[in-house]
Amino acid sequence: MSQIKAFQILSKLTGDEFSDFSQFIASPFFNRSKDLNKFFSAIKKYYPLFDSPNLEYEKLYKKLYPGRKFNEGTISNLLSDLGSLAERYLGYVHYEEGFFYKYNVLMELNDRAFDKLFVKSHKKFTEENDNDMDTTDQKSLYSYLLDNEMTIHKIRTNIDLDVSTRDLGAESLLVYFLVSFFDKDYDWHSKYYNANLLQDYNIVKDFFDKTDFAGIISGMRKNNVAESDKVEIHFVLHLALNSGGDDCYNNAVHALSLIRSLPEGTNVEQICNFYVAVLNVINYHMKSDDRDLKQLSFEIKKEMVDKGMTSERLGKLKEIEFITILDAAINVQELEWAKNFLENKIKAVEKSLQFDLYNFYKARILFDEKNYIECNEFLSKVNNEGFILKMDVKTLKMRNFYELDFIEAGFSAADALKQFILRTDILSPNRKEGFTNFVKFYKILLKKKTDMDKDVSIL
Amino acid sequence: MNKIKAFQILSTLTKDEFAAFGKFIISPYFNSSKELSKFFSVVKKYHPLFDNPNLDYQKIYKKLYPGKKFSEGTIRNLFSGLTALAEKYLGYVIYEDSSSFNYNVLLEMNHRDLRKPFLKHYVKSKNYENSIPDDIGLKSLYSHLLDSELSDFNVRRSNVNEPEMKSAESLLIYLLKFFFLEKSNFKCGKDNFNESLEYNIVGEFFERTDVEGLINIIQENNLNVGIKLRLEYFMDLAHENKNNNFLEHLHKALEIFRSGEFEMCDREKFMVYASIHNILNSNVKSSDMELKRFLFEFKKEMIEKGITSEMFGKMTAIDFITAIDAALNVREIEWARNFIESKKDSVEDEMKSDLYNFNMARVLFLEKKYEASNECLAKVRQESIFFKMDIKVHRMKNFYELNYLEAAFAQTDAFKQFLLRSDIVSEKRHKSYSNFLKFYLLLLKKKSGMEIDYPAIKKEIIECVSIRQKGWLASKADELK
Numbered sequence: 004m005s006q007i008k009a010f011q012i013l014s015k016l017t018g019d020e021f022s023d024f025s026q027f028i029a030s031p032f033f034n035r036s037k038d039l040n041k042f043f044s045a046i047k048k049y050y051p052l053f054d055s056p057n058l059e060y061e062k063l064y065k066k067l068y069p070g071r072k073f074n075e076g077t078i079s080n081l082l083s084d085l086g087s088l089a090e091r092y093l094g095y096v097h098y099e100e101g102f103f104y105k106y107n108v109l110m111e112l113n114d115r116a117f118d119k120l121f122v123k124s125h126k127k128f129t130e131e132n133d134n135d136m137d138t139t140d141q142k143s144l145y146s147y148l149l150d151n152e153m154t155i156h157k158i159r160t161n162i163d164l165d166v167s168t169r170d171l172g173a174e175s176l177l178v179y180f181l182v183s184f185f186d187k188d189y190d191w192h193s194k195y196y197n198a199n200l201l202q203d204y205n206i207v208k209d210f211f212d213k214t215d216f217a218g219i220i221s222g223m224r225k226n227n228v229a230e231s232d233k234v235e236i237h238f239v240l241h242l243a244l245n246s247g248g249d250d251c252y253n254n255a256v257h258a259l260s261l262i263r264s265l266p267e268g269t270n271v272e273q274i275c276n277f278y279v280a281v282l283n284v285i286n287y288h289m290k291s292d293d294r295d296l297k298q299l300s301f302e303i304k305k306e307m308v309d310k311g312m313t314s315e316r317l318g319k320l321k322e323i324e325f326i327t328i329l330d331a332a333i334n335v336q337e338l339e340w341a342k343n344f345l346e347n348k349i350k351a352v353e354k355s356l357q358f359d360l361y362n363f364y365k366a367r368i369l370f371d372e373k374n375y376i377e378c379n380e381f382l383s384k385v386n387n388e389g390f391i392l393k394m395d396v397k398t399l400k401m402r403n404f405y406e407l408d409f410i411e412a413g414f415s416a417a418d419a420l421k422q423f424i425l426r427t428d429i430l431s432p433n434r435k436e437g438f439t440n441f442v443k444f445y446k447i448l449l450k451k452k453t454d455m456d457k458d459v460s461i462l
Numbered sequence: 463m464n465k466i467k468a469f470q471i472l473s474t475l476t477k478d479e480f481a482a483f484g485k486f487i488i489s490p491y492f493n494s495s496k497e498l499s500k501f502f503s504v505v506k507k508y509h510p511l512f513d514n515p516n517l518d519y520q521k522i523y524k525k526l527y528p529g530k531k532f533s534e535g536t537i538r539n540l541f542s543g544l545t546a547l548a549e550k551y552l553g554y555v556i557y558e559d560s561s562s563f564n565y566n567v568l569l570e571m572n573h574r575d576l577r578k579p580f581l582k583h584y585v586k587s588k589n590y591e592n593s594i595p596d597d598i599g600l601k602s603l604y605s606h607l608l609d610s611e612l613s614d615f616n617v618r619r620s621n622v623n624e625p626e627m628k629s630a631e632s633l634l635i636y637l638l639k640f641f642f643l644e645k646s647n648f649k650c651g652k653d654n655f656n657e658s659l660e661y662n663i664v665g666e667f668f669e670r671t672d673v674e675g676l677i678n679i680i681q682e683n684n685l686n687v688g689i690k691l692r693l694e695y696f697m698d699l700a701h702e703n704k705n706n707n708f709l710e711h712l713h714k715a716l717e718i719f720r721s722g723e724f725e726m727c728d729r730e731k732f733m734v735y736a737s738i739h740n741i742l743n744s745n746v747k748s749s750d751m752e753l754k755r756f757l758f759e760f761k762k763e764m765i766e767k768g769i770t771s772e773m774f775g776k777m778t779a780i781d782f783i784t785a786i787d788a789a790l791n792v793r794e795i796e797w798a799r800n801f802i803e804s805k806k807d808s809v810e811d812e813m814k815s816d817l818y819n820f821n822m823a824r825v826l827f828l829e830k831k832y833e834a835s836n837e838c839l840a841k842v843r844q845e846s847i848f849f850k851m852d853i854k855v856h857r858m859k860n861f862y863e864l865n866y867l868e869a870a871f872a873q874t875d876a877f878k879q880f881l882l883r884s885d886i887v888s889e890k891r892h893k894s895y896s897n898f899l900k901f902y903l904l905l906l907k908k909k910s911g912m913e914i915d916y917p918a919i920k921k922e923i924i925e926c927v928s929i930r931q932k933g934w935l936a937s938k939a940d941e942l943k
Contacts, residue, residue, distance in 0.1 A: 008579055015574035023491075030489030032482070032554075090579065093570035094563045095491075103562035104553045111552035115474040120467075120549075173644050173664050180637045183610075187630045190613075206631045209679050215670035219663075226661040 008086035010053035012093065020096055021050050027092050034088060041067060042081040102132070102145045109152050118156070125153055139233040139273065140182040146229070147175035174228045181220070184210060185237040189280070192244055193287060211241075236261045236277055243284045251288045252295050255281055259303065275312045278303055282327075294335075301331040308344065320351035322360070326392070329364050338368055359385045363392055366399060375403045394430070394438055397423070401445060405452070413449050417442050468545040469505075469512035471552065479555055480509050486551050493547055500526060501540040561604035564590055568608060572615050584612050602636035605629075635680065635687055641667060642694040643733075649701050650740050668698075686724045693718040693734065701741045708745050712738070728773055735764045739784065748932050751792070758788040765801070777808040779817060786821045790828060799825050816842045820849060823856055832860040851895060854880070855930060858902060862938070867910050874903050890928060898930040905935065908942050916943055 016024060028034050028043050045066050049055045056062070060078045064071075098104050105128045112121040132145045150172035187207045220238050223231040236258055243254035262277045282303055289296045307313055308328065314321040325348065332341035345368070349361045366381035382400050385392075397420050404413035421442050424435060475483060487493050487502050504525050508514045515521075519537045523530075557563050564587035571580040591605050609629030644664045677695055681688020693715055700711035719734055726734075742757040764770060765785060771778040782805065789798035802825065806818045823838035839853050839860070854877045861870035878899055881892060901923055908914045920939045923932065 011576060012574075012579065015576060026489075026491045030491040031485040032489040032492065090567060090583070091558070093574075094558070094567040096570060098557070098566055099553070101566065103566060107555075107557055107560065107562065108549070108553040111555055115471075115552075117470070117474075173641065176637060176640060177663055177667065180633060183606075183633055184630065187627075204627060204679075204683050206627050206634055206679065206683075210630075210634060210676065213672035213675045218670045219666055222661065222666050223663070226663075228663065 007053075007082055009082050009089050010058075012086065012089040014051045014053055016051075016096075021047075023096070024089070024092050027095065028085075028088055033091065036084065038067075039081060039084050039088070043085060046085075102141075102148075105131075106145075106148055106152070109149070113152055113156050121156055125149060125156075139230045139237075140179050140186070143175045143178035143182065143230055147172045147179060150175055174223075177219075177223075178228065178230050178234055181216065181234055182237055185241045188241060189244060189283070193283065232261070232265060233273070233277075236265075237280075240280055240284055243281075244287060247288060251284070252299065255285055255296075255299060258284075259299075271312065271316070275307070275316075278307050278312060297331070297334050301335045301337060304328045304331045305337075305340065308348075315348075315351045319353050320348060322352055322356050325352050325360060329367070333367055333371060336371065338371055341368055359392075363396060363399075370399060370403065370406075373406070375406045379403045379407075394434070398438070398441060405445070405449065408452070410449060410453050414446070417446050417449065466512070466541055466545075468541055468548050469517075471545070471548040473510045473512055475510070475555075480506075482555070483548070483551050486554065487547055492550065495543060497526075498540060498543045498547070502544060505544075561587075561591060561594075565604060565607050565611070568611050572611055580615055584608060584615075602632045602639065606632035606636060631680065631684065634676070635684075635691065638673070638676070638691055639694065642698055643737075645698060646701055646737055646740060649744060689718060689724045690726070690730075694737075697734070697737050697741060701737075701744060703745060708741075712741060728769065732764075732769045732771070732773060735760075735769050736781075739764070743784070754788075754791045758792045758794060761785050761788040762797070772805075772808050776810050777805060779809060779813050782809050782817055783821070786824065790824060793828070795825055795828050816849060820853065827856060827859060827863075830863070832863045836860045851877075851880075851891075855895070855898060859931065859934060862902070862906065862909070865909075867906065870906055874899060874906065894928040894930045897926050897928060898935070901926075901929070901935050901939075905938050905942060 013021065013024070025043070025047065029040060034040070042063070045063060046053070046058060049058055060075055061073050064073050064075075064078055068077075105124075109121065109124055109128065112124060129146070129149050132142060132149060135142060135145075154172060184207050188211065191205065191207060216238070220231070220234055224235055228234075239254050239258040239261060243251050243258060246254060258277075258281050262274060262281070265274060265277075282300060285296050285300045285303075289300065304327070313328070314324050329341055329344060332338075332344065341364070345361065345364050349357050352360060362381045362384040366378045366385075369375075369378035369381065379400065382396055382403070385396050397416065401413060401416045401420070404410075404416060420438065424430070424438055424442070430438070472480065472483065484502070484506065488499050493499065501522070504522060505512070505517060508517055519534055520532050523532050523537055527536075564583070568580065568583050568587055571583055587608050588605070591608065606629045609632060613629055641664050645668060648662060648664060674695060677688060677691045680691060696711050696715035696718065700708050700715060704711065715738065719738075739757070739761060742753065742760065746753045746757055761784065770785075771781040785801055785805075786798050789795075789801065798821070802818060802821050806814060809817050819838040819841040823835040823842075826832075826835035826838060836857060839857050842849060842853055854873065858870055858873050858877070861867075861873060877895075881895055881899070884892075901919065904914055904919055908916070916939065920936065920943075923929070923936050923939055926932065929935070
């Protein structure tokens with residue numbers, strides 16, 4: 004049954020949405036078919052799974068038309084109509100809460116020359132947009148659309164255009180455009196450039212090549228264009244992304260200082276997104292021996308934790324965030340801070356993950372403190388099945404064996420890991436390569452330790 | 463009754479829209495009040511005028527609640543409920559036929575991870591966008607939003623095989639089109655009203671961007687759109703009169719426009735015609751009869767092909783006036799008269815009478831029917847500052863031709879006072895009217911027997927850059943020689 008579009012869509016509705024859909028289907032504005040209403044009444048009790056045997060065509064037909072000869076086409080048609088209505092409903096489910104409802108009302112008021120009401124609604128919607136929690140790009144796009152509608156209104160109501168009429172919209176549109184292009188550039192770097200995907204046509208890169216956008220943004224800042232402070236942050240991050248070494252570091256620090264100087268009252272979500280964006284750029288460039296970037300990455304994460312800007316503000320602390328914060332601290336040997344964070348924040352992550360995460364990171368910290376036996380004890384508590392750090396548990400255990408001179412155990416673990424890597428298909432090619440290399444060099448070091456024939460200079 | 467907001471809104475609905483509103487109000491999704499549905503069924507028969515005496519509060523109440531004591535508050539509440547629903551309906555009236563509907567459906571499918579329906583709906587929505595007229599009317603912008611959604615979808619599903627650049631291209635195209643239009647509007651504002659901005663973000667963008675280079679790249683990958691952008695680019699260069707190559711750039715633009723190498727919808731054609739008209743207008747000099755003739759023929763071509771603002775409902779006042787300007791500038795008086803008569807009902811009802819009388823007065827003036835011209839001018843309401851000033855100027859010209867010297871002097875003084883008092887006229891317009899007044903007064907003095915230095919005045923008129931009715935003043939100066 005899950006192949007049926009109607010059920011696929013309906014099963015994705017929340018309980019409230021599903022009862023809202025019952026009103027939707029009963030509304031003559033959307034549906035005049037009594038048969039469809041009857042059909043929906045017959046199937047709605049099987050929400051959300053829609054996997055009951057009672058949903059077989061013949062059974063449904065019998066329920067709807069008792070005593071009549073089964074006709075598959077009738078049920079197919081009803082399901083198809085229900086699918087279309089369910090699809091239509093998706094266009095309505097959040098429509099009135101969203102921007103486009105307001106925008107459509109404004110357009111109609113404008114078209115129908117309700118000028119007073121138009122001006123009043125325009126003012127209200129503009130204020131709502133200004134105070135909204137949307138990101139810079141969305142806000143600017145909506146602002147542009149609202150301004151554009153005002154221009155149409157002014158043109159219609161007054162043949163004597165003034166310059167302020169024409170000025171509306173261009174600034175918002177350019178802000179939207181630049182932020183979108185900076186985002187696209189980041190996407191390209193993170194997803195395609197890394198994968199060595201070359202392309203003939205990259206309009207984003209072409210645009211940046213052919214535009215003095217630094218000059219444009221500087222002009223926007225000087226003239227206090229709305230949201231230009233945020234555009235500047237995107238711009239500096241773009242510079243960091245497209246540079247390496249010291250330049251990357253300096254631009255990341257500059258971006259950070261701009262984020263810190265955002266005015267009070269700036270949307271917290273947006274600030275968090277900026278922090279994450281700086282971290283992403285740092286990760287993009289960070290090499291294992293880059294102490295400065297590692298230190299900066301840790302400082303940012305620490306600042307986010309101190310300011311309550313982690314995912315915990317939305318409920319639970321995300322597992323991946325918990326992991327990256329601890330990794331950053333351990334990478335720069337901030338072991339005391341890591342210990343405190345682990346103790347204080349372990350309860351903030353999803354309950355089912357707490358035990359494994361706690362034991363693994365306890366082990367990691369102990370390893371850096373050279374408490375290898377204790378480290379192994381904590382590692383042995385980790386339930387490897389389905390654990391996101393399964394591979395890291397194995398390698399950490401191997402490192403313990405090495406440090407403890409448990410040579411045999413080291414070789415066995417290395418062979419086991421090698422087999423595992425060969426068998427598994429859950430690792431991405433990059434990670435697979437990383438772990439394979441780890442095993443290769445680990446064994447060389449182990450052999451050397453046992454005075455076997457390898458010359459470590461090749462490492 | 464037409465002061466009631468609910469009726470104001472409902473009276474603007476077409477028959478079909480009103481019928482849909484009938485379904486809207488009985489739909490539990492939008493309205494759960496049976497009282498309101500009943501109330502609507504009582505008032506709906508009076509659509510669209512809603513001016514029937516039966517719409518009296520007491521009569522409605524009696525019909526809804528027979529035998530019960532009248533309560534004005536109940537009726538007021540019902541009207542208020544009806545207004546709220548009518549207002550709400552405005553957000554739904556064209557929603558399903560709009561790009562925003564497709565976009566919202568796609569957004570929800572993506573958020574709910576409905577993979578197959580998402581991909582199917584994406585294709586359907588893109589086809590819809592491709593089928594609607596392409597102009598500055600948001601097509602590229604919606605295309606960009608749809609493509610961005612697809613990009614998010616692919617990223618979430620790790621479906622990334624090749625870099626997604628379509629959404630970026632759509633957005634850049636939209637930005638360029640909008641900015642070309644904005645730039646042209648700024649130029650018109652600058653030319654006509656001497657307006658300028660301390661900070662002009664559009665100008666700055668063009669100064670700092672290799673627009674031609676970007677268009678070349680777009681054209682290599684998207685021929686149809688690239689050619690259209692190139693057309694806009696040449697129009698822009700012509701408008702700017704870049705390197706004094708106005709005509710060369712204009713002809714390049716026209717060559718592309720008339721080549722038929724690409725598809726163009728009516729709205730796009732209208733926008734191009736309107737832009738070329740603006741460009742010609744910006745560059746035409748009062749003595750350049752050849753270009754004036756070119757401008758008129760171009761405007762005539764637009765009207766004959768039906769490519770005017772009338773295509774989208776009513777003809778705009780600007781479209782109406784500029785057609786007459788173009789005709790009268792080359793003394794196509796008969797054409798102008800026919801145009802006014804045949805198109806007078808095409809403009810907004812509110813402006814119909816003023817536009818007719820004002821422009822007919824201009825025609826009558828050129829036909830030397832000065833009394834009749836003044837009669838037409840007297841019928842024009844004077845609320846618009848620009849109508850107001852031009853009415854005065856034309857009346858003064860009529861007085862002059864009729865030898866009503868006393869009336870002319872009085873009108874001159876009144877106009878002078880008006881200009882001194884008025885602060886809503888731009889500097890450039892103020893100057894051009896002041897210069898008109900200055901020379902008009904001198905000519906009037908000469909006509910009433912006073913001595914003036916004719917050669918000096920004629921020279922000054924010819925050399926004056928900012929002046930209304932320059933041609934007429936110069937010809938009158940010649941007559942008085």
